[in-house]
Amino acid sequence: MNTIPASPRRRSGRREKLAQRAAPPTVNPCQPGQIGGQYRPLTEAECRAIYATALRLLEGLGMGEVPEPLFSQMRQHGARKVGDRVQIPASLVEAAIAAAPTEFQLHGRDPARTITVGGDRVHFGTGGAAVQVLDLESGDYRPSTLQDLYDFTRLQDGLENVSWFTRCVVASDMTDEWSLDLNTAYALLRGTTRPVATSFTLAEHVAPIIEMVEIADGAGSFGRNPWIKAHISPVISPMRFGADAVEVMMACLHHGIPMSCITAAQSGATAPATLAGFLAQSLAETLASLVAVHVFEPGYPMVFSNWPLVIDLRTGAFCGGGGEISVMNAASAQVSNWLGLVSGVASSMTDAKAVDAQFGMEKGISAMAAGLAGGNLIYESAGMSASLLGASFEAFLLDNDMLGHIYRTLRGVEVNEDTLGYDAIVEAVLGEGHFLGGMQTMGAMERDYFYPAFADRDAPVTWSEKGRPDAWMRASARAREILAQPDPGHLDTASDKAIRERFSIRLGAT
Template sequence: MKRGGRKARHAQRASKPQVSPAPPGQIGGRFRPLDEVDLLEIKATSFRLLAELGMGEVPNKLADLLIQGGASKQGSRICFPPHLVEDAIAAAPKSFTLHGRDPSRSIDIGGASVHFGTGGAAVQTLDLDTGLYRASTLADLKDFTRLQDTLENVSWFTRCCIATDVPDIFDLDLNTAFALLKNTTKPVATAFTVAENVAPIVEMFDIAAGGPGAFAKRPFVKAHISPVISPMRYGEDAVDVTFACLEHNIPVSCITAAQAGATAPATLAGFLAQSLAETLASLVMVHVIKPGHPMVFSNWPFVVDLRTGAFAGGGGETALLNAASAQLSNWLGLPSGVSASMSDAKAIDAQYGSEKAMTSLAAALAGGNLIYESSGMTASLLGASFEAFVLDDEMHSNTYRILRGCEVTEENLGFDAICEAVLGDGHFLGSGHTLAAMERDYVYPSLSDRDTPKGWEDAGAKDAWARANARAREILEEHHPTYLTAGQEAEIRAKFNIL
């Protein structure tokens, strides 16, 4: 009986717990790279930039609303008084729900809860067969969507690649959105190239949601928009898209994507001041168009290699700036979006792993509500990888575990368990105290190798890339969801050019 019990305990220890000990939504905010004086000085400088320098190239329709709201025209620029910016911050939702088509997959954002997701517009895909990059296609987007649909630590999905085989901009926007509708029920995000594309695509969303007007009542898609072009000016097309999205009640992620040393100061403090001012300019824009509309305050610090001018997705500066950005946004009480895990590595190698772990952990510890670009991206955002998706999902599980922290309770301190082990078997293996902690407190990797060198050799001496390649192939072979009914898909195909 003892031997049978021991075998059962060993089997229990070897199996992965059915419930994650640290699911998405863990609380960040312990890492604070800025002190209170830093935060106040950065805010003051950003407010001064908006009040004295203001924004350039403001489209007339937006300029009229800004001036009605209290802004002033100084030459060709529009300047924002501090009270207008403060009003926009006060009116902005401090938290809101990103709906999934499946309500159980919806996520609440705000406060200090942390969720990893996707982003990017990769024009190249790391091919599963050749291990080399090629142009991304619509088929790749569909495959990425259904792959991530199975990954529990990826909370939402933004299209991660551009279908370069779809040249028409309306067909591209439409078929990108359709790929999301058909292949996942998580919260999703997409982009609209021009404002005219919004209304017909919302019509497609209505079909999936149950009828005319249904989508606006519970929007399960948010829009990625970059209405501000660094340094300190608006982009007319993106502003027009913002107007259209707000008209259709689409939540927006207004993204500032300044690059330190190129379109913003190379000094980290100067960068943070300008980037904050620009993201606040997006918030004021949303406020004067539709006060209180849900907006993710997506202040994404980017870095260039000052030796060459090339974009740098990894590195300590990227990690620090995104953590500071998350801290600033949360300090203002706004739902924060930052970017991390944008490795410059082309291969799934040591550079890839170190850059992704460093940057994503820093952003999570700082409390970034939505950490974009954190799954699947490689090659300084030029590439997307199936293997990277499954490896990053496992990395996120460990990050969430770090965020969960160490619960100090009388039971966890284990005084009685320590006494029993010392006076009894001399170890803790198989004890009730250990088995309870095993199920409750530990994350067990399925891709990372913890075998002995001999066991690893006997299993084929595979590296992480090879193991992830096999896992991605397995998922793509087995997981073929269709989250549209036959009737919904037929109606969409009858009305639109689905490729």
């Protein structure tokens, strides 16, 4: 039978214990890397059926437009050419899956920011190649520039719920492909120390960009700490390879650059409109990318980035938000994880142009679905708008809050003797009659609750007295404050000078 503790001595001992529990937290209550996998839109039998159809497509239909160097390697592993297509046997696909790492590290330039990806760990990051920016001053869209890219890079550097950064806008003021690739990498180098990703237009751009990185960090530094990941799409839907992208893939393999091989088919256009058929074809295409890497370097760190994209079948317009794209990316994450591969999917690709109710609804639904499904790397999850045509400084800040809420949801409820808190309940009932200010309450406040920076939790009268600000207004003001701060100092003066003497750097050029 439970007894009600009443002695002052025992009461004091409990207070001391509760005081220990109330010590400041050692981790973020919404720390990235929470465990997903609770949402499974597919049954085990359905995963097997999708996988079996993907294997059948690769072995029966095969892949088109396979570059000769790639086919030469694939033939040594059992692939065969029939007409103008290359058939990939199931045994080769299964060998590639078996050799692929189930987890690996994405390094930060600052090693403390390195993340481990794989299993059911969930990390939200960025992506995209928007060509427009929602201007902070005018509130309208305009072409994106190199300065915008750098500003986005340094803005996100301080966002605790973004695990890595992929260039989110195209520097449209760069006049040629080499200037674009070079200056994009430079903006990442200068603006952040977390893991980053970029793309290379041509294979010959890879080596000099790694040279630039090693001017900053020392000869051989990238081999020891490969903190840039390459985004590559070796496969073009439906079911064929792209020669230039395969060449870039081979150059990245040569330089030890981790890769995210991305399939981004569109329903009813470059892939079936039926969700199951789409998932089967898209899985086959991403498996073809895995095989392409495997025949050169078995076990190479590759993110299996199978991103289902949706179009509005009435108009043909890309739809970044909605139930279909949410469930398909969740299903893609589930199948990839089921195969034991490091999964990459996408979310938050809202069609909204303004930071409004549509913006929040579409981002929240898709990001939550991908997180609950256990997507290891969830791209596009911060900053994007206008069906990936635009990026917004305000959106980065608001999305960071959204991602904190999702990480907190994934963390779930910890149930143990301390959190059940029998003694604390007894003390509150027999003492003050409430839990406000109690030691357990104070401890939970620090450890268990997430407090968003831009949500309004004031009473209506207080909100009105403050001028009725909305989330966009609050985020816009904070973005201006961040961008008014000086250069973060991630690139020292001597290294910057050496890079500018060797390369044509446009950022900050006079």
